Amino acid sequence: MGLIVALILVIVGLTGSILVFQREIDHFLVHRQVGNIVPSRERVPVEVVLNKIKSAYSSQPDIKVESIDIPKLANDPYQVWFSRNDKWTEVFIHPYTAAILGTREWEKTILGVTFQLHYQLLAGETGTIIVGIAALFLLILSITGFILWPGWLKLVAGFKIKLKAHIKRLNFDIHKVVGIISVVFLAMIAFTGFCWNFNGFTYPVIYAVTRTPKPPELVSQVVAGKQSISVTQAMQIADAALNGAATTYISIPTKPEGVFRVNKKFPQEKEDFGRSRVYIDQYTGQVLRIRDERNLPLGEKVLDSFTPMHYGTFGGLTTRIFYVFVGLAPLILSVTGLIMWWYRPKKSNLIPNRKFMT
Numbered sequence: 001m002g003l004i005v006a007l008i009l010v011i012v013g014l015t016g017s018i019l020v021f022q023r024e025i026d027h028f029l030v031h032r033q034v035g036n037i038v039p040s041r042e043r044v045p046v047e048v049v050l051n052k053i054k055s056a057y058s059s060q061p062d063i064k065v066e067s068i069d070i071p072k073l074a075n076d077p078y079q080v081w082f083s084r085n086d087k088w089t090e091v092f093i094h095p096y097t098a099a100i101l102g103t104r105e106w107e108k109t110i111l112g113v114t115f116q117l118h119y120q121l122l123a124g125e126t127g128t129i130i131v132g133i134a135a136l137f138l139l140i141l142s143i144t145g146f147i148l149w150p151g152w153l154k155l156v157a158g159f160k161i162k163l164k165a166h167i168k169r170l171n172f173d174i175h176k177v178v179g180i181i182s183v184v185f186l187a188m189i190a191f192t193g194f195c196w197n198f199n200g201f202t203y204p205v206i207y208a209v210t211r212t213p214k215p216p217e218l219v220s221q222v223v224a225g226k227q228s229i230s231v232t233q234a235m236q237i238a239d240a241a242l243n244g245a246a247t248t249y250i251s252i253p254t255k256p257e258g259v260f261r262v263n264k265k266f267p268q269e270k271e272d273f274g275r276s277r278v279y280i281d282q283y284t285g286q287v288l289r290i291r292d293e294r295n296l297p298l299g300e301k302v303l304d305s306f307t308p309m310h311y312g313t314f315g316g317l318t319t320r321i322f323y324v325f326v327g328l329a330p331l332i333l334s335v336t337g338l339i340m341w342w343y344r345p346k347k348s349n350l351i352p353n354r355k356f357m358t
Helices: 002-019 022-034 046-056 110-120 124-148 167-197 199-209 231-241 298-304 306-311 317-342
Strands: 065-069 078-084 087-093 100-105 246-251 259-265 276-281 287-291
Touching: 002 022, 002 110, 002 124, 002 317, 022 087, 022 100, 022 110, 046 065, 046 078, 046 087, 046 231, 110 124, 124 167, 167 199, 167 306, 167 317, 199 298, 231 246, 231 259, 231 276, 231 287, 298 306
Parallel strands: none
Antiparallel strands: 065 078, 065 246, 078 087, 087 100, 246 259, 259 276, 276 287
């Protein structure tokens, strides 16, 4: 099983090591592109930003803004997203002058390519399935490797690397030590990755096991001849629904039945964009659902735990740094595992050498 998915896991592991610090990398790249933004006064309203985009792309009526990222820092730009031909385009807007500072196609950025390689091997839906299967294999390999770890016979031997031993013994020692140090984290990464890539199957199972009702799809009740409420009104409604939480981004409906989704972050939330949300009917302004991160049903809590488990953010900077090295583990385990397979015992000598293993 390890031989079959080795190359895929190496690619996914190395790209995962990069994505652990994707926010910081992207922040650097964005500011490198837009230049230095000097805070001068209050930010321009979101409506002004939207009008600027509409004016700039008035010759392309097919373009519809899908979401806006609110600046997190005083020198961050607004980031406006829209899709065209299934490709995401990002427009950077000066937060104090509403000037367009630049654009980029996300799929062509360093992080965009890295993410697509990590998630789907640059192969679309087929790649998503392949990576999901590889994640399941990694979970099985983690469990079997944990069981086969020789440290269960003698704890000290399980963590010992004999640097002066024969190359085969040294290779085995590296494999067992790297494996046992990273096994729990590789299992968490594998499980969450499998669930994400096959969410159509896994999410209903999680809701069922946790006895949590699956949230229904939300739609706006289309009112003939009635215009959608403004983004500013949607933000005000969301502020009233989740008082004390900062708005991090707004998802704007692009279809008649679409809804506003205003993402909020409470001070105690660790995720950059927060996980609290308010869903609003685009015609009536009615609050359709409030997702308060502080009070979630068990199934939602389980799903929310996937991101910190997968990217190592649950322990702050320390675990994130450690996860960079966890991402290197598949490369080390694949190379040492391949060598162990190459020098595997012949058919006449299939009984494990316990002395060698310990």
